[in-house]
Amino acid sequence: MTDKALRLGTRRSKLAMAQSGQVAEAVRRVTGRPVELVEITTYGDVSREALAQIGGTGVFVTALRDALVRGEVDFAVHSLKDLPTAQPAELALAAVPVREDPRDVIVARDALKFTDLPRGARIGTGSPRRMAQLNAYARAHALDIETVAIRGNVDTRIRYVRDGELDAVVLAAAGLNRIGRIDEVTDFLSVDTVLPAPGQGALAIECAADNADLIAALGELDDPFTRVAVTAERSLLAALEAGCSAPVGALADLLTDGQIVKEMRLRGAVGTTDGTRTVQLSTTGSVPQTHEQAMALGRELATEMLAQGAAGLMGERAQ
Numbered sequence: 139m140t141d142k143a144l145r146l147g148t149r150r151s152k153l154a155m156a157q158s159g160q161v162a163e164a165v166r167r168v169t170g171r172p173v174e175l176v177e178i179t180t181y182g183d184v185s186r187e188a189l190a191q192i193g194g195t196g197v198f199v200t201a202l203r204d205a206l207v208r209g210e211v212d213f214a215v216h217s218l219k220d221l222p223t224a225q226p227a228e229l230a231l232a233a234v235p236v237r238e239d240p241r242d243v244i245v246a247r248d249a250l251k252f253t254d255l256p257r258g259a260r261i262g263t264g265s266p267r268r269m270a271q272l273n274a275y276a277r278a279h280a281l282d283i284e285t286v287a288i289r290g291n292v293d294t295r296i297r298y299v300r301d302g303e304l305d306a307v308v309l310a311a312a313g314l315n316r317i318g319r320i321d322e323v324t325d326f327l328s329v330d331t332v333l334p335a336p337g338q339g340a341l342a343i344e345c346a347a348d349n350a351d352l353i354a355a356l357g358e359l360d361d362p363f364t365r366v367a368v369t370a371e372r373s374l375l376a377a378l379e380a381g382c383s384a385p386v387g388a389l390a391d392l393l394t395d396g397q398i399v400k401e402m403r404l405r406g407a408v409g410t411t412d413g414t415r416t417v418q419l420s421t422t423g424s425v426p427q428t429h430e431q432a433m434a435l436g437r438e439l440a441t442e443m444l445a446q447g448a449a450g451l452m453g454e455r456a457q
């Protein structure tokens with residue numbers, strides 16, 4: 139094996155740099171090769187206005203993928219939840235490392251928990267999924283909250299709370315962990331309250347589909363269970379024909395009896411952002427042993443959710 143540095147394409151944001159840095163270290167460890175970070179500036183990074191117009195995080199992923207396809211970098215790390223469900227033929231998902239905490243969390247003023255927020259509290263999030271589920275919970279439990287649409291990176295969002303503009307913001311635990319700000323969380327939301335985005339908490343390591351040596355080397359970092367779980371979650375998302383900013387929550391986990399793994403459960407939730415209508419279902423089956431079995435589990439749940447009217451609740455998908 140050669141000693142030439144592997145080039146890891148990354149965005150410059152704090153979260154992207156943290157994720158890429160952590161994966162770079164793991165790749166050095168398993169391959170014994172040096173890894174060099176190559177910063178890719180995306181259109182969305184340059185202009186906030188542009189991002190609003192193009193819509194969503196797809197622009198970030200696209201720029202990294204273009205650099206991979208052009209051979210400017212050897213591999214890239216994405217937050218799996220930001221990755222479109224369609225896999226381009228030129229690229230391979232070489233590894234899905236062990237997922238960390240998939241939960242959403244609250245960063246609130248005065249160390250408040252979600253259910254202790256005062257009447258009329260304003261909670262910031264840019265995610266229709268989080269709005270839908272927080273508002274549905276609030277309606278069911280007579281909480282009087284108002285969800286407020288915000289944008290921006292993690293630092294910007296927490297600043298809304300520190301500046302007193304909002305009472306709380308909702309973020310992913312995994313992102314805060316990776317940038318070293320997990321201590322600022324005031325409440326970890328149970329997945330029974332807010333089902334995370336498909337793939338939340340997991341990373342995707344991508345490289346060129348024709349680079350078999352690199353796929354094999356990066357494959358050392360793959361966690362087969364995380365991979366089947368996120369495959370089932372993303373299959374549900376795809377079968378609902380929903381985009382990555384649609385109000386869809388999904389989480390696959392293992393049902394165990396003592397130490398013995400019995401089955402995999404896949405939960406899904408869709409709802410209108412005002413929380414008035416939701417479809418929330420789960421299905422349980424044998425733990426998928428193949429990609430195709432994991433895909434089938436997601437499709438199966440999607441079919442049941444669509445039969446209960448899920449399609450009619452997703453009007454607010456990405457512009």
Ligand SMILES: NCc1[nH]cc(CCC(=O)O)c1CC(=O)O
Pocket residue numbers: 195217218219220292308309310311312313314337338339340341
């Ligand atoms: N949409 C932005 C984004 N993409 C991935 C994460 C966090 C890391 C993860 O979920 O894996 C975040 C921030 C957030 O939702 O708080």
